[in-house]
Amino acid sequence: MLDPDRGLSLTIARVVQRLQGSSLHSQLERQARVSLHKPEIKLESLKEDIKDFLKTSGWEKKLQNAVYSELNVFPSPCHPAAPPEHIKEPLAYMRKAQGSWEKRILKSLNSMCTELNIPLAQKRPANEQKELLNKWNEMGTDEPDLSLFRPVYAPKDFLEVLMNLRNPNYENGEQPSFRNHLGLIQVPLKVKDIPELKENFSELGLNIGQLGIDDSAQVPPEFFENEHVCVGQKVLAEQDSAAAQQYVRQGCPTALRADLWALILNISNQPEDILYYEQLKSNVIQHNLLVDSLIYKDVKLTASNDDYYFVFEDYLYQVLLCFSRDTSVLEHFTYSSANPPKSYIQGKLGMEEYAVFYPPNGVIPFHGFSMYVAPLCFLYHEPSKLYQIFREMYVRFFFRLHSISSHPSGIVSLCLLFETLLQTHLPQLFYHLREIGAQPLRISFKWMVRAFSGYLATDQLLLLWDRILGYNSLEILAVLAAAVFAFRAVNLMEVTSLAAAEAVLADLSTLKVMPLLQIFLFATVT
Amino acid sequence: FRIMAGKVKWVTDIEKSVLINNFEKRGWIQVAENEDWNFYWMSVQTIRNVFSVETGYRLSDDQIVNHFPNHYELTRKDLMVKNIKRYRKELEKEGSPLAEKDENGKYIYLDFVPVTFMLPADYNLFVEEFRKNPSSTWIMKPCGKAQGKGIFLINKLSQIKKWSRDSKTSSFVSQSSKEAYVISLYINNPLLIGGKKFDLRLYVLVSTYRPLRCYMYKLGFCRFCTVKYTPSTSELDNMFVHLTNVAIQKHGDDYNHIHGGKWTVSNLRLYLESTRGKEVTNKLFDEIHWIIVQSLKAVAPVMNNDKHCFECYGYDIIIDDKLKPWLIEVNASPSLTSSTANDRILKYNLINDTLNIAVPNGEIPDCKWNKSPPKEVLGNYEVLYDEEMAQSDGTDRDLRGRPGQPMGVKGSRTRDSGKPVLTTWK
Numbered sequence: 001m002l003d004p005d006r007g008l009s010l011t012i013a014r015v016v017q018r019l020q021g022s023s024l025h026s027q028l029e030r031q032a033r034v035s036l037h038k039p040e041i042k043l044e045s046l047k048e049d050i051k052d053f054l055k056t057s058g059w060e061k062k063l064q065n066a067v068y069s070e071l072n073v074f075p076s077p078c079h080p081a082a083p084p085e086h087i088k089e090p091l092a093y094m095r096k097a098q099g100s101w102e103k104r105i106l107k108s109l110n111s112m113c114t115e116l117n118i119p120l121a122q123k124r125p126a127n128e129q130k131e132l133l134n135k136w137n138e139m140g141t142d143e144p145d146l147s148l149f150r151p152v153y154a155p156k157d158f159l160e161v162l163m164n165l166r167n168p169n170y171e172n173g174e175q176p177s178f179r180n181h182l183g184l185i186q187v188p189l190k191v192k193d194i195p196e197l198k199e200n201f202s203e204l205g206l207n208i209g210q211l212g213i214d215d216s217a218q219v220p221p222e223f224f225e226n227e228h229v230c231v232g233q234k235v236l237a238e239q240d241s242a243a244a245q246q247y248v249r250q251g252c253p254t255a256l257r258a259d260l261w262a263l264i265l266n267i268s269n270q271p272e273d274i275l276y277y278e279q280l281k282s283n284v285i286q287h288n289l290l291v292d293s294l295i296y297k298d299v300k301l302t303a304s305n306d307d308y309y310f311v312f313e314d315y316l317y318q319v320l321l322c323f324s325r326d327t328s329v330l331e332h333f334t335y336s337s338a339n340p341p342k343s344y345i346q347g348k349l350g351m352e353e354y355a356v357f358y359p360p361n362g363v364i365p366f367h368g369f370s371m372y373v374a375p376l377c378f379l380y381h382e383p384s385k386l387y388q389i390f391r392e393m394y395v396r397f398f399f400r401l402h403s404i405s406s407h408p409s410g411i412v413s414l415c416l417l418f419e420t421l422l423q424t425h426l427p428q429l430f431y432h433l434r435e436i437g438a439q440p441l442r443i444s445f446k447w448m449v450r451a452f453s454g455y456l457a458t459d460q461l462l463l464l465w466d467r468i469l470g471y472n473s474l475e476i477l478a479v480l481a482a483a484v485f486a487f488r489a490v491n492l493m494e495v496t497s498l499a500a501a502e503a504v505l506a507d508l509s510t511l512k513v514m515p516l517l518q519i520f521l522f523a524t525v526t
Numbered sequence: 527f528r529i530m531a532g533k534v535k536w537v538t539d540i541e542k543s544v545l546i547n548n549f550e551k552r553g554w555i556q557v558a559e560n561e562d563w564n565f566y567w568m569s570v571q572t573i574r575n576v577f578s579v580e581t582g583y584r585l586s587d588d589q590i591v592n593h594f595p596n597h598y599e600l601t602r603k604d605l606m607v608k609n610i611k612r613y614r615k616e617l618e619k620e621g622s623p624l625a626e627k628d629e630n631g632k633y634i635y636l637d638f639v640p641v642t643f644m645l646p647a648d649y650n651l652f653v654e655e656f657r658k659n660p661s662s663t664w665i666m667k668p669c670g671k672a673q674g675k676g677i678f679l680i681n682k683l684s685q686i687k688k689w690s691r692d693s694k695t696s697s698f699v700s701q702s703s704k705e706a707y708v709i710s711l712y713i714n715n716p717l718l719i720g721g722k723k724f725d726l727r728l729y730v731l732v733s734t735y736r737p738l739r740c741y742m743y744k745l746g747f748c749r750f751c752t753v754k755y756t757p758s759t760s761e762l763d764n765m766f767v768h769l770t771n772v773a774i775q776k777h778g779d780d781y782n783h784i785h786g787g788k789w790t791v792s793n794l795r796l797y798l799e800s801t802r803g804k805e806v807t808n809k810l811f812d813e814i815h816w817i818i819v820q821s822l823k824a825v826a827p828v829m830n831n832d833k834h835c836f837e838c839y840g841y842d843i844i845i846d847d848k849l850k851p852w853l854i855e856v857n858a859s860p861s862l863t864s865s866t867a868n869d870r871i872l873k874y875n876l877i878n879d880t881l882n883i884a885v886p887n888g889e890i891p892d893c894k895w896n897k898s899p900p901k902e903v904l905g906n907y908e909v910l911y912d913e914e915m916a917q918s919d920g921t922d923r924d925l926r927g928r929p930g931q932p933m934g935v936k937g938s939r940t941r942d943s944g945k946p947v948l949t950t951w952k
Contacts, residue, residue, distance in 0.1 A: 255803045314720060314721055380801075458796060
């Protein structure tokens with residue numbers, strides 16, 4: 001086991017390395033230099049005085065937020081001798097499975113490309129560039145012929161892969177015994193049980209105020225809501241990321257949510273960020289990528305038909321087309337089990353000098369991908385800010401929902417957590433559904449992969465995502481999925497087919513997530 | 527003696543399933559118009575006949591109809607404007623604080639209808655106003671039509687030469703009300719969401735005008751234009767950009783039959799609270815309620831408050847980018863056609879809740895009843911304004927509770943199961 005001091009100094013070294021050369025670093029240097037002109041800075045106590053100045057002017061807080069952000073996003077190093085792929089994914093069989101999955105996706109993409117005789121990337125002729133620039137704010141009105149494109153994969157394809165994951169070191173006896181896990185996921189990962197979840201999500205407890213419960217029409221606002229809003233305003237005034245993260249565990253007031261999320265994600269929409277977004281936009285104008293058509297198709301199939309999100313169709317193109325071209329997203333592959341797909345310049349297959357990442361951000365969108373962006377449109381109407389928030393949400397959370405890893409917030413763990421919770425606490429229901437050929441995960445998988453976007457009403461979804469940010473974990477998705485099954489247990493016990501079970505769970509739009517979660521975690525007899 | 531028991535007998539001349547299903551589910555019996563009926567859901571043409579002087583139709587105590595005889599005082603564009611202007615002048619004459627004006631001579635609390643003139647009657651007044659802002663756009667609407675028919679935009683005087691009274695080229699002889707138009711200042715800075723223009727459709731039920739008792743349906747909706755809004759003059763002719771009527775949008779290329787380009791009012795509220803803040807959102811919704819009540823108060827004195835009548839209006843409201851709501855028009859016969867599945871459910875429930883209030887207990891009505899239904903039957907309606915209740919409170923509330931004043935006016939939360947309702951102002 002790694003000695004804690006060693007671990008700490010490694011972490012510090014990594015954070016310093018990442019922040020060095022960042023724009024925050026140069027801003028701090030500039031501020032320090034400017035402060036030299038101030039009367040309170042004295043030569044004898046230069047270091048202390050500058051430190052004090054940075055503190056009072058709020059710059060120390062900004063640095064704190066940046067460090068906090070780094071700590072949240074990057075995992076702590078397990079051992080100084082651990083090779084980089086262990087940071088991505090410590091278990092070899094998981095890495096291998098992810099690699100095969102990636103090969104399959106890329107093959108599918110390449111064959112679509114060959115079949116349709118469309119290049120992966122192409123420079124746009126000048127008149128097309130001009131037209132796109134004019135139509136930038138209304139790409140939704142375009143009617144490109146998308147009939148020949150198909151999504152590269154859908155969540156259910158991915159589920160099949162996960163079902164077949166096996167740990168080669170683990171004896172999978174032919175005889176299923178009562179000890180065996182009866183669900184679809186057959187790998188031994190450690191997941192939390194209810195006592196551990198109760199401790200982890202202690203702020204969701206019965207005697208603690210929650211938005212989503214204690215702000216309903218029947219509860220006078222003096223009991224909780226007013227005070228909570230005041231605290232939220234204070235947190236924003238202090239501009240403290242860590243405090244914000246703690247605060248949102250009890251939910252965000254709608255008027256404060258946009259700012260609180262930005263604070264937690266450390267997004268400040270500086271001029272250079274806006275410039276960066278504009279640059280991405282010009283990349284979109286100049287070059288046409290095959291994945292663009294996949295994005296169009298996905299938006300048209302999902303968000304455009306959604307009662308809540310159809311309004312924001314154009315914003316979705318503006319975000320996703322830029323996202324595909326954003327090479328800064330490649331950074332997240334250092335801690336993701338996935339690797340960006342590589343493509344080779346025509347005729348130079350296998351020659352590393354001619355390899356490029358495709359798409360430039362290394363992320364191939366799948367069916368439903370645009371639903372990660374859609375809910376954010378309710379909070380941010382300025383494209384570059386919306387873009388940055390989405391990008392940060394993706395590299396912190398969403399990427400884990402479609403890659404194979406052993407991480408506790410990875411989709412494999414979430415599936416196993418869901419199945420275990422159900423099997424342990426609703427064994428009769430679980431067994432019944434299994435008997436009728438309706439494995440619960442088959443129904444709940446799509447909810448979790450999409451982080452429930454498009455399944456819950458937007459206000460409820462935002463309350464759920466508050467907690468994802470607050471706890472810096474996706475485990476709540478699995479808990480909610482189990483809670484939904486628990487809620488509909490009576491009806492589910494009466495169904496006799498997978499189709500009927502799907503029908504019972506088809507419409508989640510009237511569910512209130514916080515009461516469901518609270519009851520499941522804290523009010524169910526275990 | 528006669529036992530008044532038995533099922534309600536209904537007639538309608540509007541063949542819509544949302545209506546008929548509601549009658550049938552109550553076990554009511556369909557009859558023909560010439561038979562004894564208790565409840566007649568009629569089109570606006572029919573109401574004209576029923577109450578016209580010639581027919582001398584007398585409704586008996588157990589008969590109810592769904593329109594007021596002279597609803598057009600509110601629902602015809604020119605008369606609505608006329609009545610509101612009259613109302614404002616009256617308040618001004620009495621020295622009411624509601625009629626207060628700002629330094630530019632605009633009403634502070636009662637400026638909620640875009641500047642409007644009747645054509646051809648006010649043509650010269652219109653020209654004077656037009657010349658003050660020659661680059662503005664105006665919208666021409668025929669007084670007697672609905673569903674966006676006959677509407678067009680102009681930004682040059684030459685485009686409405688026909689309505690000039692001095693015009694020698696005018697072959698326009700008939701001054702019958704059918705040919706009359708209103709011309710209003712076009713709101714060219716509408717609030718855009720996702721870059722799209724929208725308007726609000728809200729349903730308001732009036733059970734009596736004197737005393738005024740009205741209810742607002744909590745489940746109103748926003749109607750979005752499918753084409754991106756652009757104030758550019760080249761798109762003035764493109765009605766898909768400018769008009770939000772579903773009847774028009776339905777024929778656009780991008781019309782979607784799943785959501786029908788509609789958003790619930792609660793989505794709007796969530797969006798505005800998240801992006802603009804809670805106070806301004808509450809203020810907006812308070813103002814919307816305010817302008818509805820003021821419009822009803824404006825026509826109440828001239829309305830024939832026949833006790834056999836109730837009416838469910840469709841209010842069309844546009845919000846500008848300063849979050850100010852504008853009353854565009856009021857419909858006496860809001861469309862009962864459903865463009866999507868959600869729509870059908872909404873309209874079915876709307877009629878259901880309306881009937882529960884207008885025809886208490888689903889029994890044979892007695893038009894002499896006090897028109898005060900118990901709270902439990904309101905369904906998705908909430909009390910918007912109850913003059914009797916407001917008066918019985920005793921204190922003079924005219925001064926308090928104007929929009930923007932925090933006292934006693936709380937925005938209603940349409941998302942939750944009905945927080946107790948707004949109006950404490952008169």
